[in-house]
Amino acid sequence: MLEGCEVSFSSDSKCDPEKCACMRSGLAYEGHKLSAEFLRDKRPVFECHEDCPCSLSCPSRVTQFIDHWPFLFKKNISDQVGAGLFSSSPIPEGAFVCSYDGKLIEQSEAIAKMDENDAKNQHNYVMIFTENYQHEKHGDQVLGGLCTCIDGTDFHQSFGRSINHSCDPNLIPIPVRCGWEVPRICLFAMTYIAPGHELSYSYSSGAPSQKLSTKQCFCGSKSCRKFLPSVAC
Numbered sequence: 001m002l003e004g005c006e007v008s009f010s011s012d013s014k015c016d017p018e019k020c021a022c023m024r025s026g027l028a029y030e031g032h033k034l035s036a037e038f039l040r041d042k043r044p045v046f047e048c049h050e051d052c053p054c055s056l057s058c059p060s061r062v063t064q065f066i067d068h069w070p071f072l073f074k075k076n077i078s079d080q081v082g083a084g085l086f087s088s089s090p091i092p093e094g095a096f097v098c099s100y101d102g103k104l105i106e107q108s109e110a111i112a113k114m115d116e117n118d119a120k121n122q123h124n125y126v127m128i129f130t131e132n133y134q135h136e137k138h139g140d141q142v143l144g145g146l147c148t149c150i151d152g153t154d155f156h157q158s159f160g161r162s163i164n165h166s167c168d169p170n171l172i173p174i175p176v177r178c179g180w181e182v183p184r185i186c187l188f189a190m191t192y193i194a195p196g197h198e199l200s201y202s203y204s205s206g207a208p209s210q211k212l213s214t215k216q217c218f219c220g221s222k223s224c225r226k227f228l229p230s231v232a233c
C-alpha cells in the first residue's frame with residue numbers, strides 16, 4: 001500500500017497541487033484529461049486514493065472511477081490483423097480510453113509465454129511494461145527498470161487486449177497508481193481521435209529496447225518499420 005497524502009486543502013476538500021504529496025511529480029490531470037506534460041514525458045501518475053483525506057472530486061482522481069471510454073467497439077479488420085478497437089464518438093486529447101487488463105505474472109513467465117506465442121505463430125496478449133527511472137547505486141546515478149507483466153490472454157471482454165500496434169499511434173500507455181505499488185497500465189489519447197479511427201499504441205512504448213521482432217507490421221502508417229517491436233527484455 002502507498003501512503004496517503006496529508007491534508008493540504010482549504011474548504012472544498014480538493015488537494016492543492018502545490019502541496020499534495022500524491023501530486024509531487026506535477027498536476028497530472030487538467031479537467032479530467034492527462035496534461036500535455038505527462039503525455040509528452042510519459043510520466044507515471046499517482047492518484048489520490050482511499051488513504052488520502054481529500055474528497056472524491058479531488059483533481060488527482062480520474063481513472064479510479066472509470067472502466068473505459070464509453071463508446072468503444074471491436075471490429076474485425078482482416079485475417080492477418082484480426083480485430084481492432086474503435087470509438088464511435090470523438091476522443092479528446094488526454095482522455096483516458098481503457099486499461100490493459102489481465103493477470104499479473106512474473107517476468108520469466110511473461111517471456112516464456114511470449115516465446116511460446118511466437119513459436120506457435122499465435123496472437124500475443126502478454127504486456128511487459130518497463131518504467132525507467134534514475135536511482136542512486138554506490139554513489140552513482142544509474143538507470144533502473146521497474147517491470148510490470150500482464151497476461152491478458154483470458155480477459156476476452158477487456159478492450160485493452162484488442163488494440164493493435166501502430167508505428168504512428170494515437171494512444172500512449174501510462175502507469176497509474178491508486179494506492180498500490182503495482183500500477184494499472186492506462187491508455188490515454190495522445191491527440192484528438194476522430195470517430196471510427198482505429199485506436200493504436202506502440203508496443204515498444206513500455207519495452208526496454210527498441211529492437212524489432214520477426215512479426216510483420218500491418219499498421220500502414222508512413223513511418224511503419226515493417227516489423228512489430230520486440231517486447232521481450
Ligand SMILES: [Zn+2]
Binds near residue numbers: 015022055058
Ligand atoms: Zn487528493
Ligand SMILES: [Zn+2]
Binds near residue numbers: 015053060
Ligand atoms: Zn493523495
Ligand SMILES: [Zn+2]
Binds near residue numbers: 167223
Ligand atoms: Zn508499422
